[in-house]
Amino acid sequence: MSTKETILSLLKQAPDTVFSGAALAEQLHVSRTAIWKAIRELEKSGYTFEHLASGYRYVPSDILAADELASQDIAKENIVIKEETLSTMMDARQAANAGQTTPALFLAESQTAGHGRFGRPYFSPKGQIYMSLLLEPTQTFAQLPQYTLLAAVAVAKAIDEVTNKTSEIKWVNDIYLDGKKVCGILSEATSDIEAGRVKHVIIGMGLNVSIDPKEFPVAIQTRATSLFKGEQAPVLRNQLIQLIWKNFFSLLDSLPDQSYMDTYRKKSFVLGKQVSFTIQKQSFTGIAQKITNTGELIVQTDQGEKKLSSGEISLTKIE
Known part of the structure; x- marks a missing residue:
């Protein structure tokens, strides 16, 4: 690891500890000037530190990080984060073809070619959540769980928890908040024809965390929104992403229990209309x-x- 990566790792592991520049320099066998420069570089990347008389203390920062996203369901080494990508769905497809170990999660700060169902373009400003989960279920299509519905319920529950509002689901794959779309979900599967089984499943989603309503393209301003509407989010993206996949794998593990469908129907944006x-x-x-x-x-x-x-x-x- 580089000096700044080592410093970041040390400070993140002990967020309540203040590390003096002298102690860090001695531990890493570099100069105090090198420590100061590394901290400055990390801050330029978006990380936040308290500068105290006794040293530096890490402040949880809204930067996507594999070590903060990893869980018992998704290993750190199976998490890929890019600053910019064409599409996390494309990243997942390419990784699947290359023999990627699963479950694997692909994220990006921004997308330049993201899309929804039927190839519709997806507004993808920087700093929101764009991610795709790669799974290897080795099941037939008849045995395959309803991944899109499971993901929709997982996201909706996470949104409700962090916003204290009630989200809705527009059949089949859009999440709404305050009557406007806040998240789109897209699932696709590839098959092993000879074996007659599903080879890979990719679940992609784009979730608007905090966007000023005026920043949306005029054509969708009346139809799209974000969780916190341009305000400072009370939850970090790493925490929200972890919560979404925790919900998802919990629902997946509970199958064949169909109780998640009760939640899906209760949150339906279309039933009765x-x-x-x-x-x-x-x-x-x-x-x-x-x-x-x-x-x-x-x-x-x-x-x-x-x-x-x-x-x-x-x-x-x-x-």
């Missing part, structure tokens, strides 16, 4: 009546009952 949608270029309108345990939305239309799967349609109107 009139929705409009298009299937194979034909438009329909009806009342969203229920969501099945496998994630289909049942809509009663004038043309009869329609069962919609996440891959078929995009809701065009909700009233």
